[in-house]
Amino acid sequence: MKPTAAIAVTGLRKSYGPKVVLDGLDLTVPEGTVFALLGPNGAGKTTTVDILSTLIPADGGEVRIAGHDLRREPDAVRASIALTGQFSAVDDLLTGAENLRLMADLLHVGRREGQRRATDLLARFDLLDAADRVPSTYSGGMRRRLDLAMGLMGDPRVVFLDEPTTGLDPRSRRAMWDIVRGLVADGATILLTTQYLEEADQLADRIGVLDAGGLVAEGTADELKRMVPGGHIRLEFAGAEPLQRAARLLGMPPADEGALTLEVPGDGSVATLKALLARLDGAGVDVAGLAVNTPDLDDVFLALTGRPTPAEVTS
Amino acid sequence: MSTLALTARDSATMLRRNLKRAVRYPGLTVIVAALPIVFLLMFVFVFGGTLGAGLGLPSGGRAEYLAYVVPGILILAIAGGAQGTAIGIAMDMTEGIIARFRTMSIARASVLTGHVVGAVIQTMVGLAMVVAVALLIGFRPEANPVEWLAVLGVLAMTSFALSWLSIAMGLHTKTVEAASNLPMPLMLLPFFGSGFVPVESMPAGLRWFAEHQPFTPIIETLRGLLTGTAIGSSGVVATAWCAALALVGYLWARRNYERRPAR
Numbered sequence: 001m002k003p004t005a006a007i008a009v010t011g012l013r014k015s016y017g018p019k020v021v022l023d024g025l026d027l028t029v030p031e032g033t034v035f036a037l038l039g040p041n042g043a044g045k046t047t048t049v050d051i052l053s054t055l056i057p058a059d060g061g062e063v064r065i066a067g068h069d070l071r072r073e074p075d076a077v078r079a080s081i082a083l084t085g086q087f088s089a090v091d092d093l094l095t096g097a098e099n100l101r102l103m104a105d106l107l108h109v110g111r112r113e114g115q116r117r118a119t120d121l122l123a124r125f126d127l128l129d130a131a132d133r134v135p136s137t138y139s140g141g142m143r144r145r146l147d148l149a150m151g152l153m154g155d156p157r158v159v160f161l162d163e164p165t166t167g168l169d170p171r172s173r174r175a176m177w178d179i180v181r182g183l184v185a186d187g188a189t190i191l192l193t194t195q196y197l198e199e200a201d202q203l204a205d206r207i208g209v210l211d212a213g214g215l216v217a218e219g220t221a222d223e224l225k226r227m228v229p230g231g232h233i234r235l236e237f238a239g240a241e242p243l244q245r246a247a248r249l250l251g252m253p254p255a256d257e258g259a260l261t262l263e264v265p266g267d268g269s270v271a272t273l274k275a276l277l278a279r280l281d282g283a284g285v286d287v288a289g290l291a292v293n294t295p296d297l298d299d300v301f302l303a304l305t306g307r308p309t310p311a312e313v314t315s
Numbered sequence: 316m317s318t319l320a321l322t323a324r325d326s327a328t329m330l331r332r333n334l335k336r337a338v339r340y341p342g343l344t345v346i347v348a349a350l351p352i353v354f355l356l357m358f359v360f361v362f363g364g365t366l367g368a369g370l371g372l373p374s375g376g377r378a379e380y381l382a383y384v385v386p387g388i389l390i391l392a393i394a395g396g397a398q399g400t401a402i403g404i405a406m407d408m409t410e411g412i413i414a415r416f417r418t419m420s421i422a423r424a425s426v427l428t429g430h431v432v433g434a435v436i437q438t439m440v441g442l443a444m445v446v447a448v449a450l451l452i453g454f455r456p457e458a459n460p461v462e463w464l465a466v467l468g469v470l471a472m473t474s475f476a477l478s479w480l481s482i483a484m485g486l487h488t489k490t491v492e493a494a495s496n497l498p499m500p501l502m503l504l505p506f507f508g509s510g511f512v513p514v515e516s517m518p519a520g521l522r523w524f525a526e527h528q529p530f531t532p533i534i535e536t537l538r539g540l541l542t543g544t545a546i547g548s549s550g551v552v553a554t555a556w557c558a559a560l561a562l563v564g565y566l567w568a569r570r571n572y573e574r575r576p577a578r
Contacts, residue, residue, distance in 0.1 A: 053418045078420040089415035091332065093339045105328040106421050134339075150415065 004067070006031040006158050006189035007052065012061035014047055021047045023213035025061070029191055029206075031157075034184055036204035037193040038301070043210045045193035046086075049162045052191070053083040066157045082151030086163040088143045089150070090135045096122065096146050097131040103153035114153070121149040125179065141172025148179065159183060161192040165199060177202055197298055211305045224300045233276060235262045236289035246285045250276075322422035329429020333403075337437050343399045347441035351392035352448050358384050358511065359452060366512060378453060385449050385456075386537035387510025389470060390530055392445050394501040396438035397477040401485035404430050405494030408486065427482055427568050434478040435471060442470055457543035466540045469553065473533050476557040477501065479564025486571035504530050509538075529556035 009027035013020075021044045029035040037045050050056045052063060054074045063070035066080035083089075090099050097118060104114025122128045125145040135143055144164065151159065161180065165173040180203055184190060194200055200207045201221045209217040209224070217224060237243040240257045247253065247262060266272045273292070280287055337344055358366070359381045367380030407413055407430070416426050446454075458466060484497040507524060508514065508531040514522050525531055532552040539546030 055414060055417055075420045078418055081418065083415065083418045085411065085414065087411040087414075089411040091336070091412050092410060093336045094332070098335070102328065102332055105331075106325060106416070106419055108324070154419070 004031050005029060005064070006033075006066055007035070007191055008062075008064045009052070010062045012048070012051065012063065013059045014044075014051060014056075015059055020213055022051075022058075022061075025210075025214055027208065027215070029189055031189050032184065032187050033205040034180070034190040034192065034203050036200035036207045037191065037210050038195070038197065038200045038207055039193075039210035040195060040305075044213050045210055046162055048210070049083065049085070049160045049191070049193055053081055053160050054078055055083075079154070080156055081158045081160060082148075082154060082156035083160045084144070084148045084151050084162065084164060086166050088135070088147045090143060090146050092134060092136050095132050095134055096127055096138075099135070099146060099150055100153055103150050107154045109153075117153055117155075121152055124182070125149050126175075139172070141168050141175060144168060144172070144176060145179070148176075152183075156188065158189045158191070161190060163193055163195065165194070165196070173199075197301065209301065209304055216304045217300070225294070227300065227303070232263045232293050233266050233273065234291040234293060235264060235280075235287055236260060236291075237262070238286060238288045242285050242287075245283065246280060246287075249279065249283050249285065318422070322425055322428070325422040325425035326428040326432065329425050330432050333429050333433030334436065336403075337433065343403060344437050344441055347392065347396045347399050347438060348444040350395050351388050351441075351445050354391060355384070355388045355445065355449060356452070358388070369516065370513065381449070381452065381454050382456075382542055383538070384511060385446075385454055386534045386541065387505050387508075388445060388449070389442055389537060390473065390505045390510060390534055391502065392442055393438055393470065393474050393477055394498070394505065396434065396441055396474060397481035397501055398495060398498040399437070400430065400434040400478050401481040401488075401494045401498050402491060403434070404482050404485035405488055405491045409491065423572075424569065427572060430482055431475065431478045434481070435474045438474040438478070439471065442474075456541040458541050459543075462540045462543070466537060469533065469536055469540070469550075472554065472557045476560035476564065479561045479568055481564075483564045483567035483571055486568055504528060505534065509534050529553075529560065532556060 005028045007027065007029040009025060012022050012025040012027075014022040025044070025048065027035070027037075027048075037048060039045050047056070051058045052065060052070070054070065054077055058070075065077045068076040068080065070077055091102065094102065100118035100121065101114060104111075104118065107114075109117070119128075122131050125148070127142060127145060127149065130138060130142060130146075135146060138146065148161075148164070164180070165176050168176065177199070180190060180192070190203075192199075192203065204221070206218065206220055207224055208215045217227065219227075235246065237246065237260050240260070243257065243260055243262065250262070250264060252262065252264070264276065266276070273290075277287070277290075359377060363377040363380040363384075367376045367378070367383070369375075370379055370383060372379050413426060456463075481498050481501075485494045488494040488497055505511070507521065508528050509525065510530065514525040514531065517525055532549040533556065535549040536546050536553045538544070539549065
């Protein structure tokens with residue numbers, strides 16, 4: 001049987017006045033998988049999530065979420081989704097437990113069942129000790145976890161995470177990643193947006209690179225990396241003589257003697273490295289140093305959009 | 316459950332949330348009551364002697380002015396409460412939780428209804444404090460129990476209408492600061508009516524405005540009920556104004572809520 005798509009988007013369009021934000025976006029996320037929407041600020045990530053979570057109307061296009069048409073059955077869509085945005089959506093004057101209770105009341109799940117789900121989520125997200133405090137006393141990571149817990153009270157089939165770890169410290173970020181993996185293990189479908197290439201690499205089954213209102217590339221992290229040439233092994237030599245011998249041996253053009261390095265195309269796997277070194281060793285060529293350079297998603301981004309990623313610009 | 320029952324249930328949940336917030340953050344309720352109390356004391360003890368003499372009543376004095384000014388002060392308190400309501404919803408909007416509510420399968424109107432009913436309750440608590448202070452400084456209304464009930468009704472009706480209007484204003488503005496400014500005219504309106512001095516004492520143009528603005532019939536109705544004098548057509552006109560303001564406020568608020576940018 002063909003796996004059903006939890007999120008199916010075709011030709012999604014949205015403009016604010018003359019500014020086109022989404023220009024015919026197509027997106028399919030199979031049930032139980034994680035899709036990462038990767039792109040710089042202003043690429044349309046948040047707009048996409050806002051439309052898919054029924055916050056703002058699209059100008060055009062078809063969207064089905066959990067089998068429901070977004071335009072015709074918005075309430076059925078709302079009943080199947082949860083959204084955790086980059087701005088926390090918790091009530092600062094209610095305690096953590098009261099925030100979850102509020103969700104239970106709005107979901108019409110009875111007091112006892114609501115209590116059970118709340119306790120379960122508080123324990124899972126390491127918030128039991130903080131349950132009776134107001135969120136203003138929480139750390140950034142705790143707020144984000146409470147925020148997500150509130151969304152999960154309704155046991156959603158599709159979860160939208162809009163930059164779930166932006167502004168979190170590395171430890172909180174890892175905690176959030178573990179939570180996301182747990183959600184997937186429980187069968188949820190996740191669409192997450194991120195500017196962090198590492199995050200997409202870590203969490204997503206498939207990655208879509210969003211730029212100027214459309215996907216410029218889509219695939220697994222490995223597929224995307226393969227789209228970019230540039231994987232190589234850099235060899236360093238102590239002098240010009242071994243350098244030129246190595247170049248002849250490997251069938252490469254005579255190398256630049258000023259740098260005393262050779263860049264050998266290759267994927268950087270252990271097997272390739274072993275073979276390469278054995279060959280040089282067999283010919284008696286001394287290698288002074290070596291570095292493996294695999295293309296990461298930053299290279300992918302640069303190659304696809306012609307610009308460095310925002311992470312590079314800011315760091 | 317029917318749509319109506321669901322709306323009522325979700326609205327009740329939202330109301331519980333708002334009341335809990337009001338208790339945790341009592342500043343707003345206190346402000347609602349404090350300003351009118353200060354005005355009450357000021358108008359009675361600072362201006363009361365002179366203004367009371369100008370009322371043209373046989374005895375004419377501070378005590379008469381107190382009886383005259385209480386309805387105006389109550390309306391001022393409701394207008395102040397409306398300002399608090401606008402600030403409250405604008406603050407709520409900045410917190411992001413409203414966006415969460417909008418992505419949930421709950422009755423669309425419940426967020427706003429919860430705010431409005433909460434605001435009415437909050438305002439009524441503030442009004443009770445104002446009346447208590449008025450009684451303390453010698454206010455002796457002549458209303459019978461039925462008239463007191465009617466006073467309560469008029470106050471609730473006015474607060475309900477102004478709450479919808481202020482919710483709409485709070486949703487209309489982009490910042491909390493703007494939300495606190497937009498309902499300002501409501502605070503001034505009782506002064507340009509029969510709240511503090513009889514409209515007969517005003518110049519012709521202003522008098523025409525004072526006679527035809529919504530607060531005047533409301534104030535006249537309250538005054539009639541509290542002092543045991545005839546209210547004439549004021550009650551009907553006041554009710555019509557409140558219904559109209561509530562409807563405009565409701566429609567405007569719904570429109571602003573739906574059209575509000577996501578976050």
